[in-house]
Amino acid sequence: MNRTRALLGGLAATGLLLTAAQAEEADPAAIVAGQFAAGGNHTGVRASGAKGVCLKGTFTPASGAAALSKAPHFAKAVPVTARFSMGGSNPKVSDKAKPVTRGFAMRMSEASGDMVFVTISAPVFSTKTPAQLLEFLQVRAPGPDGKPDAEKVKAFSAANPETTRQAGWLNARPVPASFAGVDYWAVHAYTLTNAKGDTKIARLKFVSADKAGLTDEEVKAKPDSFYAEELKERLARGPARFDLVAILAEAGDTTSDPTVAWPEDQRRTETLGTLAITGIEPDATCDARTFDPVVDLPEGIAGPADDPMFAIRSPAYAVSVSRRAN
Ligand code: HEM
Known part of the structure; x- marks a missing residue:
């Protein structure tokens, strides 16, 4: 708990410090222990x-981005x-697994600081509070037979129906053919502030230029690990591109609950720029530190x-x- 307090103390300057009462209730260390337990307690991951590929690329802002945010990353x-990455703490998870989120974390670097987004291949997260996440993970911890207790999971889902939305969304869609062949959402509501001080609330989405899913037959024919090789071959042909799109909030859209999707097709959107993934980097480049989506944000986006x-x-x-x- 002391270590947790020290980590939370480091957040004080950001204004995002949890209150002591919330920290007690949430206990990030317990949640992380729950994440490791649910994935089989692998170490060093x-x-x-846990399973993923480190990359490099370039973010090029769209001409209209600066009108929404004064972050220097939207100026050049x-x-x-x-x-x-594949969701979860199991480094041996199959690339064919469902309903598992694919992850896309990125650090956009600029002299004044970084802009970090850590996103998933679904518009919603699985839980709305840290306490609910802890319980969500605990009921999924494998028992002596290596499997979670199905009755416990069923009872938790019945009592917490919003925790089934992400899996429902993923199960209704094909397994992505490539890490680069699916859209990724930041799921939280961000506030964009421009140089005049005007603000807009938006959820952010990275839209793949080359979306593709696998049929059930194609899934069967694939080995458990094919994403890394597919990516190598794809990037040898040219960059993998994603448009960063801001989905603008309307009155009544929740900012506090990432289990609730906004009706995107009924919302105004603005393209903020294009992220081009150009090559693969050694794992060490990504492993040295984490992608922290809370602390590593510049002025102009919160x-x-x-x-x-x-x-x-x-x-x-x-x-x-x-x-x-x-
Ligand atoms: C709410 C939306 C969330 C999204 C979109 C998300 C997404 C991701 C992704 C994509 C990664 C892999 C990062 C990488 O490749 O380095 C990751 C890592 C991680 N996530 Fe989340 N996550 C979310 C919420 C949470 C929450 C609420 C917790 C715990 C309270 C959490 C705990 C972690 C941890 C501990 C890691 C590993 C970090 C590291 O070792 O570098 N995540 N997350």
Whole structure:
């Protein structure tokens, strides 16, 4: 708990510090332990996104981006370090697994600081509070037979129906043919502020230029690990591109609950730029530190102050880094 307190203390300057009462209730260290347990307690890996590929690329802002945010990353092209991953702490998870999120973390670097987004291949997260996440993970911890207790999971889902939305969404869609062949959402509501001080609330989405899913037959024919090789071949032919799109909120859209999707097709959108993934980097480039989506944001873009799932990510990611480094 002391280590957790120290990590939380480091957040004080950001204004996103959890209150002591919330920290007690949430305990990021317990959540991270739950993430490791649910994935089989592997060591030396991330608590989530354990299996993945480190990448490099460039983010080029769209001409209209500066009208929405004064972040310098929206004023000129910047270099990017990124990582695609499979959700969960099991480094042996199959690339064919369902309903598992694919992850896309990225650090856009600029002299004044970084802009980090850590996104998933679904528009919603699985839980709305850290306490609910802890329980979600605990009921999924494998028993002596290596499997979670199906009755416990069923009872938890019945009592917490919003925790089934992400899996429902993923199960209704094909297995992505490539890490680069699916869209990724930041799921939280961000506030964009321009140089005049005008603000807009938006959820952010990275839209793949080359979306493709596998048929059931194609899935059967694939080995358990094919994404890394597919990516190598794809990038040898040219960059993998994603448009960063801001989905603008309307009155009534929740900013505090990432289990609730906004009706995207009824919302105005603005393209903020294009992320081109150009090559693969050694794992060490991504492993040295974490992608912290809470702390590493420049002026001109801020995470939601009222979404407890956002604030808890920073201390949880730090616990995971310290655990995998030891
Ligand atoms: C709410 C939306 C969330 C999204 C979109 C998300 C997505 C991701 C992704 C893509 C990764 C892999 C990062 C990489 O490749 O380095 C990751 C890692 C991780 N996530 Fe999340 N996550 C979310 C919420 C949370 C929450 C609420 C917690 C815990 C309270 C959490 C704990 C972690 C941890 C501990 C890691 C490993 C970090 C590391 O060792 O570097 N995540 N997450």
